[in-house]
Each structure stands twice: as C-alpha cells, then as structure tokens.
Amino acid sequence: MMRIATLRFGTALTLTCTSSLAAQEDFRAADADRPIRVEDAYPLKLYEWEWQFGSRSAIADGGRYELAQLFELKTGIARNVQLGIELHGSQQRADGAWSTGLEEFSAHLFYNLNQESRSTPAFAVRVDAFGPGIGDVGREDIGVRLRGILTRSLGRLRLHANGGYDWATVADGGDFWHGGLAFDYPIGLFSKALLGDVYAEFPAGSGDARIWAELGTRFQLTNSTVLDFGITSRVDEWTDGAPNIGLVIGLSRVFGIAGLTPVPAYPNPRID
Amino acid sequence: MTIRRLAALVAVLALAVSGWAHAQVTQRNAQFRLPARYNFRFYHEYPEAARSFYAAHFAHFSVYEMLLDEGPDATDAMSQLEEQIRLYVANPPRLEPPAEIIAPDWSKIAYATGQAMDWTHMLHAQLYDILADDRVQDKKAAGERAIAYYLSNERAAFSTRGYGHTFMLGGGSWAETFVHKYPAINGILWAYHWHHAAVYEAMMEPDSVARRAALERVIRVFHDSVVPNPPSYMPLTAQFAPRFGELWPAAAHIFDNLHMMHDVVNDIMADTRIPPAAKAGEIDRMLRQMQYANQDWVVPPPLPEGAHDHMPMEAMTIPTRLPDGRWLPQGHPQGRRPDMEHTMPSQREETHRREGGR
Numbered sequence: 001m002m003r004i005a006t007l008r009f010g011t012a013l014t015l016t017c018t019s020s021l022a023a024q025e026d027f028r029a030a031d032a033d034r035p036i037r038v039e040d041a042y043p044l045k046l047y048e049w050e051w052q053f054g055s056r057s058a059i060a061d062g063g064r065y066e067l068a069q070l071f072e073l074k075t076g077i078a079r080n081v082q083l084g085i086e087l088h089g090s091q092q093r094a095d096g097a098w099s100t101g102l103e104e105f106s107a108h109l110f111y112n113l114n115q116e117s118r119s120t121p122a123f124a125v126r127v128d129a130f131g132p133g134i135g136d137v138g139r140e141d142i143g144v145r146l147r148g149i150l151t152r153s154l155g156r157l158r159l160h161a162n163g164g165y166d167w168a169t170v171a172d173g174g175d176f177w178h179g180g181l182a183f184d185y186p187i188g189l190f191s192k193a194l195l196g197d198v199y200a201e202f203p204a205g206s207g208d209a210r211i212w213a214e215l216g217t218r219f220q221l222t223n224s225t226v227l228d229f230g231i232t233s234r235v236d237e238w239t240d241g242a243p244n245i246g247l248v249i250g251l252s253r254v255f256g257i258a259g260l261t262p263v264p265a266y267p268n269p270r271i272d
Numbered sequence: 273m274t275i276r277r278l279a280a281l282v283a284v285l286a287l288a289v290s291g292w293a294h295a296q297v298t299q300r301n302a303q304f305r306l307p308a309r310y311n312f313r314f315y316h317e318y319p320e321a322a323r324s325f326y327a328a329h330f331a332h333f334s335v336y337e338m339l340l341d342e343g344p345d346a347t348d349a350m351s352q353l354e355e356q357i358r359l360y361v362a363n364p365p366r367l368e369p370p371a372e373i374i375a376p377d378w379s380k381i382a383y384a385t386g387q388a389m390d391w392t393h394m395l396h397a398q399l400y401d402i403l404a405d406d407r408v409q410d411k412k413a414a415g416e417r418a419i420a421y422y423l424s425n426e427r428a429a430f431s432t433r434g435y436g437h438t439f440m441l442g443g444g445s446w447a448e449t450f451v452h453k454y455p456a457i458n459g460i461l462w463a464y465h466w467h468h469a470a471v472y473e474a475m476m477e478p479d480s481v482a483r484r485a486a487l488e489r490v491i492r493v494f495h496d497s498v499v500p501n502p503p504s505y506m507p508l509t510a511q512f513a514p515r516f517g518e519l520w521p522a523a524a525h526i527f528d529n530l531h532m533m534h535d536v537v538n539d540i541m542a543d544t545r546i547p548p549a550a551k552a553g554e555i556d557r558m559l560r561q562m563q564y565a566n567q568d569w570v571v572p573p574p575l576p577e578g579a580h581d582h583m584p585m586e587a588m589t590i591p592t593r594l595p596d597g598r599w600l601p602q603g604h605p606q607g608r609r610p611d612m613e614h615t616m617p618s619q620r621e622e623t624h625r626r627e628g629g630r
C-alpha cells in the first residue's frame with residue numbers, strides 16, 4: 001500500500017516538474033540533508049517549488065548498516081516563508097537481520113527574519129512536526145523540533161549555525177538538544193559549491209552525544225536541477241579504529257506551478 | 273512539563289519575531305519567475321546568444337564589489353577586472369552567475385537594488401524566451417502577461433516611464449563619475465546595453481531561420497566592432513530595437529531604467545565625495561526614484577544644459593558593411609548612423625538585396 005502511495009507521489013512530482021520550469025541559483029543553498037545536516041537561513045522564493053530526493057547510507061562497526069531516504073516537497077507560501085513536507089524511509093541491518101519501513105513523516109514551517117547586512121547576520125526560525133512511522137524502524141509517537149538558524153557571509157565564504165530542541169517521547173529516545181556549524185564556498189562563480197559541517201545531538205537526560213562530521217558538494221546540473229554528494233561520519237563512534245562512514249547523494253529540482261501563481265491583468269502602465 | 277516548556281519557547285519566539293518584524297531590517301522578499309512553457313526556450317534554442325549576456329552580469333556586479341572593497345580609486349584593480357571581464361566576453365560561462373556570489377559585500381549594503389536588477393534580468397530572459405518560442409501564438413499578450421507579473425512585485429520592478437538619461441545625468445553630483453574615471457569598463461557595459469537591444473530586434477524576425485541568422489550577425493558585430501569601439505552614450509532600447517519598442521514599449525522603458533540604474537550605482541560607488549557610509553543611502557534614494565511603485569509621483573530631474581535624454585545618433589556610427597564584405601567598425605567616421613533597419617537588415621531583406629530587389 002505504501003509503495004503504491006509512494007509511486008503515485010513520485011508520478012505526481014514528475015508530472016509537476018516537467019510541466020513548468022524555472023531558474024534557480026541553488027547550487028550553493030545549504031538545505032538540510034543535502035548533503036550536510038546544517039542548513040542556511042534562506043527559504044525558497046515566493047511561488048517557488050522544489051522537490052528533492054536523497055539517500056544516506058552508513059556502515060558501522062559490528063556489521064551494522066543503515067540506509068535512509070528523504071523525499072521532500074516544499075514551496076514558498078508567502079514572502080520569506082517556506083512550507084515543506086518530508087517522507088523519511090529507512091532500512092537497517094543489525095545482527096544479520098534487516099528492518100525496513102517508513103521511519104517518519106514530517107512537515108515544516110520556515111521563516112526568514114532578515115536579509116544579511118554588513119552588521120547583522122541573516123536569521124531564521126524553523127518548526128518541524130514529526131508523525132509516527134510505519135514498520136520496525138518507524139517512529140512511535142509524534143515529535144516537535146524548534147530550530148534557530150543563522151547565516152553570515154565573509155566574502156564568498158558563508159558560515160551557518162543551527163541550534164534547537166527536539167521534543168520526543170521516551171519510546172523515540174526522549175528529548176534532545178541539537179546544534180551544528182557549517183560552511184559553504186562556491187568553487188568558481190557559476191555552478192559548484194563545497195560544503196561541510198559538524199553537527200551534534202545531546203540527550204536532554206542522560207546518554208551520550210551523537211556527533212557527525214560531513215563534507216560534500218553541490219553541482220548545478222541545469223538551470224533548475226542540482227546534484228549533491230557528500231560523505232558523513234559518526235565521529236562519536238570512531239572506536240577501535242572503525243569509523244562509521246556513510247555516503248549522501250541527492251537530486252533536487254525547482255519549478256513553478258502556473259495555476260498557483262497569481263498574475264494580475266496587464267495594467268497598461270504609463271509610458272510617458 | 274514538556275508542553276509547558278514548548279509553549280514558553282514558542283511564546284518567546286513569537287515575541288522575538290514580532291519585535292524583529294517591526295524593527296528596521298531588510299527582508300529578502302524574493303519572488304520566483306513566472307512559470308511558463310516558454311521558460312529557457314531562448315537558452316536552449318540560441319545558447320550562444322543567451323550565454324553572451326552572462327559576462328555583462330558578471331561585469332556589473334564585479335564593478336560594484338570592487339569599488340566597495342577597494343574604494344572609489346581602484347585603477348589597478350579595475351584594469352585587472354577588465355581583463356577578466358574580457359575573458360568572459362570571449363568565453364561566457366554556461367550558467368548565469370548569481371549576483372550574491374559575485375558581489376557578496378555590495379549585496380549587503382544595497383540588497384534591494386541588487387534584487388531589483390536580478391528581477392529585471394528575469395524579465396529580460398522571459399521576453400527573449402517568448403520571442404524564441406514559436407508555440408507562443410500571441411507574443412504581445414504573452415509578453416504583457418510576463419510584464420504584468422513583473423510589475424506585481426512592485427518593490428523590485430523598475431518604472432515603465434521613459435526617463436531616458438535623466439537620472440544618470442541629472443540625479444546627483446555624482447553623475448558621469450564612472451564614465452570619466454573608468455572609460456574602458458564603462459564602454460564594455462554600454463556595449464552590452466547595445467547588445468541587449470540588438471538581440472531583441474534580431475528576435476523580432478518572424479521565423480527561427482531568420483532569427484538565427486540575425487542573432488549570429490548581432491553577436492559577430494558585437495564582438496568585432498561594438499566591444500572594441502563602444503558607443504559614447506548609453507544606448508536606449510527603442511533606438512536600437514524599434515520593433516521591440518513598439519511591441520512592448522513599457523518593457524523597453526523598464527530596461528532603459530535598469531541600465532540607467534546600473535550606471536547610477538557605478539557613479540555613486542566611484543565618487544570619492546560620497547563617504548562609504550552614505551553610498552547605500554544614496555543608492556536606495558535613487559532606486560526609490562526609479563521604482564514602478566513610485567512612478568506616479570516622481571518628477572524626473574531636469575537634464576544638465578546641453579545633455580540629451582536619448583543617445584544622439586551622431587554619438588555612435590554603427591558597424592557598416594562595405595561592398596567587398598568587410599565591415600567598418602563601430603564609431604568609424606564613414607559608418608552609418610544607428611538606424612536599425614540598416615544596422616540589422618533581416619535575412620529576408622538581405623536576400624532581397626542580394627537578388628537585386630527582384
């Protein structure tokens with residue numbers, strides 16, 4: 001049933017993306033998970049739509065293997081405001097047995113407070129709501145994430161800081177704080193960027209922190225399409241010389257939907 | 273406990289956001305292009321012509337960034353930049369360079385102006401797309417729809433009024449600073465303003481074969497003749513693209529005002545009398561004067577005595593083909609004046625001439 005729904009969703013996206021295209025300068029956008037976890041403070045443009053699909057794998061010590069997929073659709077619903085929905089699929093192998101399912105679905109609202117000035121970084125806030133998943137790897141209960149985002153540029157180098165709090169039930173591991181620092185830098189001027197981050201999650205109660213270090217690139221393939229690729233590692237699991245290394249790869253495309261883009265009548269403006 | 277904590281955080285956040293929204297901050301306010309089947313048609317059909325503009329966008333924003341970072345007297349740095357621009361003129365990039373990467377610091381002080389320029393470059397591209405797409409039956413209506421959408425973003429749209437050269441020559445004491453200080457780069461920029469208009473006129477040809485031939489001629493003339501010997505006045509669109517100006521007169525004025533704003537920013541950034549801290553305010557002041565949102569109450573400044581509100585035809589003789597096939601370059605004293613019918617004869621007209629008017 002889930003597979004049919006996913007197929008329908010994918011078909012709808014494909015039809016949508018081929019029905020109308022629009023330009024983007026998206027190769028340097030630091031979108032969450034594409035390929036690093038830290039994101040920048042800028043949302044999609046008003047009336048802009050974007051779908052993105054990505055996959056993240058991780059090989060850990062002891063034969064543990066994880067594969068995660070992200071499917072996201074988002075749009076600029078108002079000036080400086082972005083709304084998105086995501087599906088997170090997951091396959092995990094531990095002790096020789098595979099578990100698979102829909103890890104969770106989520107929706108987010110993202111609001112950018114300002115454009116960066118010489119004295120002030122750009123700020124944004126983001127709220128995510130998570131719903132229970134399906135299958136052995138699925139989330140048990142609903143959860144909420146609140147995140148503050150900051151972007152500061154120094155010449156062409158951009159620095160990003162994310163920090164926030166996740167509310168989750170004990171069944172889903174309990175509350176935790178999260179935060180990260182990242183950079184992006186364009187390679188040349190026109191179509192490639194290098195990105196990297198360090199990201200951590202700290203349990204609100206007892207428990208060890210989870211820490212990732214990531215490095216990746218984004219390529220502007222066409223005027224509307226971006227390919228991202230990166231490597232990720234769980235730094236806290238670097239035990240006994242067995243680093244947990246994973247690969248991240250994804251594709252995103254921006255588009256517009258003519259029927260959802262209001263166009264006023266030609267005003268016959270003065271030309272004197 | 274968790275719910276209380278969440279409620280408290282949300283309340284604090286809401287207060288912070290509310291306070292921020294009322295503070296004097298610049299918001300991004302970015303808007304996406306009008307979705308349409310014709311988008312990128314020009315890029316796909318005539319890639320050489322589409323890409324030929326990218327060096328101009330690089331040049332404009334690089335000049336701003338350099339004058340901000342190096343100061344108004346940046347002769348050596350500007351010479352190096354000129355070399356780089358000429359490289360891009362000869363070998364344009366595959367994709368359009370984003371302004372915020374070319375001019376990250378300038379974008380911080382004049383974000384609204386940069387956004388208005390980018391938004392208008394989007395209209396430039398869409399009108400090229402419409403003219404390039406033979407599936408668009410009613411090009412005038414499609415263009416007016418694109419213009420209406422462009423104007424709906426009032427804060428980023430330039431005026432549809434025909435201000436000519438008024439603001440760049442009479443807008444402030446900074447007028448003409450850049451052209452006198454950096455004539456070589458200014459020449460490249462004005463050559464590109466000619467190029468924009470000439471490409472529009474080439475795209476007015478009725479079919480793709482004629483359009484391709486006309487575009488090839490425009491690009492050849494641009495490289496061989498206009499860039500080496502650029503116009504001595506800023507070209508106005510309708511002077512070089514009369515058919516385009518007749519089809520969409522509002523767009524022709526929008527593009528002239530965009531080009532004038534490019535010059536105004538050059539002048540303000542290059543003027544040593546304007547302290548660095550005052551440049552952003554002066555740019556914003558001029559942007560407000562030229563915005564579509566304010567055009568009903570704005571009174572354009574008077575031109576200085578002896579100045580023209582359009583490019584005098586004698587200021588630019590156009591590339592002229594000799595009977596033996598060679599070209600007299602731009603500005604050659606024996607060249608013709610820029611009447612578009614002679615500058616850009618359509619392929620049909622050329623064929624007609626070749627066949628002796630039969």
